[in-house]
Amino acid sequence: MRLALLTSGGDSPGMNAAIRAVVRQADALGVGILGVRRGFEGLIEGDWRDLRSRDCANILQRGGTILHTARCREWLDPAVRAKAHGALRAEGVQGLVIIGGDGSFRGAQALWEEHGMPCAGIPGTIDNDLPGTDLTLGFDTALNTAVEAIDRIRDTASSHERLFLVEVMGRHSGMIAVHTALACGAEAVLYPESESDHYEALLANLQASWARGKKASIIVVAEGDRLGSAYVVGERLRKEHNLDLRVVVLGHIQRGGSPSAMDRIWGSRWGAEAVRRLAAGSGAFYLGRLNGDLVAQPMEALLGPPPVPPAFLGELVPILSR
Ligand code: ATP
Numbered sequence: 001m002r003l004a005l006l007t008s009g010g011d012s013p014g015m016n017a018a019i020r021a022v023v024r025q026a027d028a029l030g031v032g033i034l035g036v037r038r039g040f041e042g043l044i045e046g047d048w049r050d051l052r053s054r055d056c057a058n059i060l061q062r063g064g065t066i067l068h069t070a071r072c073r074e075w076l077d078p079a080v081r082a083k084a085h086g087a088l089r090a091e092g093v094q095g096l097v098i099i100g101g102d103g104s105f106r107g108a109q110a111l112w113e114e115h116g117m118p119c120a121g122i123p124g125t126i127d128n129d130l131p132g133t134d135l136t137l138g139f140d141t142a143l144n145t146a147v148e149a150i151d152r153i154r155d156t157a158s159s160h161e162r163l164f165l166v167e168v169m170g171r172h173s174g175m176i177a178v179h180t181a182l183a184c185g186a187e188a189v190l191y192p193e194s195e196s197d198h199y200e201a202l203l204a205n206l207q208a209s210w211a212r213g214k215k216a217s218i219i220v221v222a223e224g225d226r227l228g229s230a231y232v233v234g235e236r237l238r239k240e241h242n243l244d245l246r247v248v249v250l251g252h253i254q255r256g257g258s259p260s261a262m263d264r265i266w267g268s269r270w271g272a273e274a275v276r277r278l279a280a281g282s283g284a285f286y287l288g289r290l291n292g293d294l295v296a297q298p299m300e301a302l303l304g305p306p307p308v309p310p311a312f313l314g315e316l317v318p319i320l321s322r
Pocket of ligand 1: 011040071074125
């Protein structure tokens with residue numbers, strides 16, 4: 001048996017752990033792995049080579065993806081997919097392992113629906129926003145990176161008795177923002193799924209904390225918050241309340257770095273499981289974790305609502321920063 005393997009969409013820490021597990025589990029089962037570079041772009045261009053166990057030496061602890069990744073508009077064209085599928089079949093490929101987010105899974109699902117190519121998805125995205133799993137690869141590392149950065153910012157915030165707005169990743173999801181805010185004792189968190197009129201709530205929280213004599217504050221802002229970016233919120237606070245505040249955007253440092261033990265462990269488990277299931281004849285599915293257990297979902301589960309940060313976590317943030 002021969003399987004193709006690719007990483008697609010945004011990179012996330014732990015992708016290399018999953019690649020290593022796919023290749024080595026396949027090796028143990030006598031299955032060949034064709035490593036495709038640059039996601040669907042590489043599939044279209046035939047940019048691939050065989051991967052063997054020794055090709056994965058010393059990558060477990062490295063961030064990013066040794067296969068490189070890309071976003072690829074051409075893949076949306078069924079004719080392009082048909083051509084790529086023909087090229088894969090010509091190489092003797094009987095299934096695909098894809099590490100990426102929901103968009104990447106949809107791209108793989110199209111190969112299954114149009115050409116019957118079995119595919120296994122490994123949830124590789126720092127946002128932790130895929131239906132059917134309570135963990136995605138890279139989330140734990142990104143969270144820890146954000147918390148570590150904010151701990152450093154807090155030192156200067158408290159020395160200067162200053163307000164800092166820190167923007168974290170999450171264009172559509174507040175998962176990173178809410179968990180980061182809780183883990184670093186922020187005064188408030190602004191995130192897209194929150195229901196309250198959070199500008200008013202934010203002001204009330206800040207005023208209450210100033211009244212209690214607290215001068216240094218951290219506000220965590222998800223990049224996709226309804227009020228706008230941290231710069232927009234900061235400007236409004238500055239203008240309306242004459243505050244001497246600072247804005248920090250953590251940006252891409254949250255994507256990089258050595259994966260946490262949690263991301264290495266789940267990348268390894270999902271990688272091995274993907275190969276085992278494809279070798280046993282499974283169709284199209286993606287892997288996840290629910291209540292601590294490894295689970296497989298049919299690709300159709302992607303249509304379900306994405307997970308949102310529990311409201312009570314967001315509400316806990318200002319209570320615990322008193
Ligand atoms: P991230 O969470 O990092 O954004 P993602 O996998 O969701 O990861 P996308 O940019 O949404 O990232 O998708 C990656 C690629 O998957 C796209 O560039 C495109 O090639 C393919 N893709 C996305 N949606 C579809 C779709 N509906 N049909 C076919 N292919 C798709």
